[in-house]
Amino acid sequence: MKSNFFRFTGIVLIALAAACGVMGQKAGTPFSGNVGGARAEMDITRDGDTLGGSYYYRRSGSANRLTLKGKIAADGSFTMLESDATGKQTGEFRGKWKQDPNESGASLEGQWLKPAEKGEGTSFYAIEQMIYFTKTQIATRDIKEAVPAKRAKLSAEYPELTGGANVAGFNQLAKARVMKSLADFKKDLGELTPADIKAMSAAMGNSLDVSYSVEYADDDLVSINFSEDSFTGGAHGSHGTFTITYDLKQGREVKLADLFKPGSKYLATIADIATRDLKGRKDPDSGENSGLAQDIFEDGAKPTAENYANWNITKKGLLITFPQYQVASYAAGPQTVIISFSKLKDIAVADGALAKAKM
Numbered sequence: 001m002k003s004n005f006f007r008f009t010g011i012v013l014i015a016l017a018a019a020c021g022v023m024g025q026k027a028g029t030p031f032s033g034n035v036g037g038a039r040a041e042m043d044i045t046r047d048g049d050t051l052g053g054s055y056y057y058r059r060s061g062s063a064n065r066l067t068l069k070g071k072i073a074a075d076g077s078f079t080m081l082e083s084d085a086t087g088k089q090t091g092e093f094r095g096k097w098k099q100d101p102n103e104s105g106a107s108l109e110g111q112w113l114k115p116a117e118k119g120e121g122t123s124f125y126a127i128e129q130m131i132y133f134t135k136t137q138i139a140t141r142d143i144k145e146a147v148p149a150k151r152a153k154l155s156a157e158y159p160e161l162t163g164g165a166n167v168a169g170f171n172q173l174a175k176a177r178v179m180k181s182l183a184d185f186k187k188d189l190g191e192l193t194p195a196d197i198k199a200m201s202a203a204m205g206n207s208l209d210v211s212y213s214v215e216y217a218d219d220d221l222v223s224i225n226f227s228e229d230s231f232t233g234g235a236h237g238s239h240g241t242f243t244i245t246y247d248l249k250q251g252r253e254v255k256l257a258d259l260f261k262p263g264s265k266y267l268a269t270i271a272d273i274a275t276r277d278l279k280g281r282k283d284p285d286s287g288e289n290s291g292l293a294q295d296i297f298e299d300g301a302k303p304t305a306e307n308y309a310n311w312n313i314t315k316k317g318l319l320i321t322f323p324q325y326q327v328a329s330y331a332a333g334p335q336t337v338i339i340s341f342s343k344l345k346d347i348a349v350a351d352g353a354l355a356k357a358k359m
Contacts, residue, residue: 028053032213033126035112042108042126046072046097051080066090072097078110089115093124102277102336104130104215104314130315132218136164136248141175143182147206150189151197154182156210158226164219166251173253174224174244181210181228181242188232200233207231215312215319220249221353223313225321239334241310241321245353256311259318259354264347271303274320274337278327292335293327300326317341317357 028045041062042055051072054065070080076098082091095110105128113121131138138159145154158178161167185208192206200206208230216223228240245254260266278293278301293301300307300322310321317340324334341348341357348354 029106030129030131031106031108031126032129033108033124035124036122040124040126042068044068044108049073051078055082068093078108091115094121095124101316102319102338104128104312104316104319104338127213129214130216131214132216133164134219136167136217136219137162138214138217143178145182147186147189149197150192150206151200152189152206152208154185154208156182156208157212158210159212159214159222159224161222161248164248166248169251170222170244170246170248173246177226177242177244178210181226182208185230192232196233204231204233206233207237215314216356218356220247221254221313221356222246222248225310225312225319236330239324241323241334243310243312243321245311245313247353254353256305256308259349259352260344260347261349266344266347267303267305267308269344269347270308270318270320270339271301273339273343274308275301277337278322278335290332291328292332297325297327297329313353313356314338315357318344318354 028043031042031044033040033042035057039058040055041058042053044051044053049071051068051070053068055068056062056065067083068080069083070078070093072078076096078093078095078097080093081089082093083089092113092115093108093110094113095108098107098109100107107128108124108126110124111121112124113119138161140157141160143154143156143158146152147154156178158174160171160174189206208228210226210228212224212226214222215225223245224243226242226244228242229237230240231237246252247254257266275293279289281290281292282288283290291297307322307326308320310323312319312321317338320337320339322328322335322337324330327335341354344354
């Protein structure tokens with residue numbers, strides 16, 4: 001599952017490149033994340049116990065990259081010193097490199113500290129972006145809106161492609177889905193009365209942040225996972241998900257049924273594998289069963305199109321994302337399951353999009 005740090009701090013992480021920048025192939029591994037509320041783009045190379053690369057804050061632009069050099073231990077714990085163009089140390093990252101079998105790539109999580117700073121520092125988190133373009137490029141477009149009467153701020157990011165076949169169709173679809181998310185939230189705001197707004201704490205406001213992660217992208221196929229973080233009062237915010245997988249060769253969105261042979265009972269197969277995975281998970285501290293997809297949450301894993309609407313192609317296999325409350329309590333957060341191609345190959349279309357997982 002995605003880190004609870006991401007969910008419970010309300011920090012929106014996933015953003016690729018600056019608003020007017022682009023990203024194709026990079027020398028290192030691209031990570032996208034957030035340092036204390038500021039969006040940051042990292043390019044990290046891992047070689048044995050050595051880490052190196054650079055990063056920049058989106059507000060400063062890619063021309064203002066900071067150099068990173070450090071070490072990583074066998075358990076993934078790392079330290080990276082940050083320095084500016086003059087070689088002066090400007091900060092330090094301390095954290096852990098994590099490889100979750102149910103995430104498409106690696107994640108980095110920890111603290112950023114100023115030089116000689118003591119204590120915990122500033123929280124940071126970054127997620128690997130699974131980009132394998134050779135000619136296509138990707139840029140992030142930003143939308144920011146305010147609805148003063150509802151004390152609301154809305155922000156959204158969506159990917160835009162250039163330089164490849166049928167990118168216009170993908171761009172139109174991605175923007176439309178994000179705009180629908182914003183429109184749905186504004187519709188919900190319309191139901192808030194003046195009394196509701198007045199009752200809100202002065203320190204609080206309504207908000208929506210839409211971000212995205214690239215689960216897989218090459219010149220033929222792009223699979224994007226969008227996250228919605230919203231707050232309209234109450235004890236905590238809400239987190240949602242929607243996904244797009246687009247065939248750039250054919251110029252069309254890929255549906256889940258397109259991955260499988262006609263007549264195959266693919267939903268039953270997927271649900272069986274996902275349910276057994278979820279029900280078998282243990283609490284890392286107590287070792288007790290986590291209670292996922294059981295009791296009141298059992299229906300959320302049953303083989304219906306609605307339950308398995310949020311899916312992506314990854315190099316590891318088929319990624320299923322279950323939003324909060326669907327198969328687990330709010331405290332457990334959203335859950336993800338990756339089903340390997342080997343478990344689906346008998347019913348998968350031989351040369352379909354899922355074949356990317358064999359690579």
